Amino acid sequence: MQSWTSLSVPNYKVKVDSKVRIWDTEAQAIAEVTETEIKLYVCGITPYDATHMGHAATYITFDLLQRLLMIQGRNVSYVQNITDVDDPLLERAIRDNLDWRDLATKEIELFKDDMSALRVLPPQHYIGAVEAIPLVIKAIEKLIDKGAVYKIDHDLYFDISSDLNFGDRSHLSIDQMIEIFAQRGGDPTLVGKRNKLDCLLWRAHREGEPSWDSPFGAGRPGWHIECTAIALEYLGSSITIQGGGSDLIFPHHEMCAAQGEVMNNATFAQYFMHTGMIGYQGEKMSKSKGNLVFVSRLREAGIDAMAIRLALLANHYRSDREWDDALLQDATDRLAKWRKGFAKPEGPEIEATISNVVDALNNDLDTTKALAHIDSWAEKAIADSNSEKNSKLSNTGTLARFVDSVLGIAI
């Protein structure tokens, strides 16, 4: 699938010791990302509704990580999927009397427009579940060869006991896993399962559902194997960072990693990185609760997408946090302040500011501190009545290029 339009971003490079540290969910500790070739896989949306603030916060976080690695000379290969066939999409299409393909196409286009407006760099490979079906079939065949697959009627299930490390990435008790599995689309009580947590690999054709031919009969892929198959096809047998919202830790990322490790006998991902949930009016923003704030609606209402991005960067990516009008207003005011400061032909010295911002971001993406350093530079620039006298030396332009390169904020 075509990724969204590439953005023109200044090729800014900083001369610093590159010490990017992130919180690794599997290790439950801060880890230093030492690799120079970064293989980043971030789980994409199921396109049955528009992009809400929770999605935007996640993709902006991984965009920030990618930019931070790039300005420090690392090479990032970024792959994202899009689950363009799955139960929620089919259910919404039936509810709204739409063809599921038309619904997916419409929402994918809207998502791409939102990402471009938010200055999220497009992944090198943006892969849909439908186009990945041959990869899924190949992955399931590999799991069959390892003896990790069994049938219930005509559906295929992954036997989690084939992964000796099952559970290591999510740190939950068996009871917690079963409870969350049931809440997030799993079927722990299904008769015929070897283990309650075994997950669906291939759903045999049902009346009224789309299906594709396969050596195991007509059907469609399960969600977890879709991401395993795409990640391993486009990034090799082991990836550097598996990312997504914290609601994907279990079962999705546990299952993806378990399947990948059984397939290849190799570590699926070096690090697992997860973003906090965005709440609205006291509850987690989610489609099922219907309490959504959409990026596209705010943009239609004339809100600057850079203010939306700044609002989502204002607090730490791992914290569960609220979206509200005050957050957006603060970000709008901050953007105006930055633009006023950057409009000066020359501002205060920038080297310490750049170094402080990089240090803050290297420390598990501490955006709160990073933005405060730009605030203080902009405030000094606005207050400095001498800053317009020497217009030959424009350090302001250099700092603006840095801000665009790493924070993704076009001044």
Ligand code: ZN
């Ligand atoms: Zn995924």
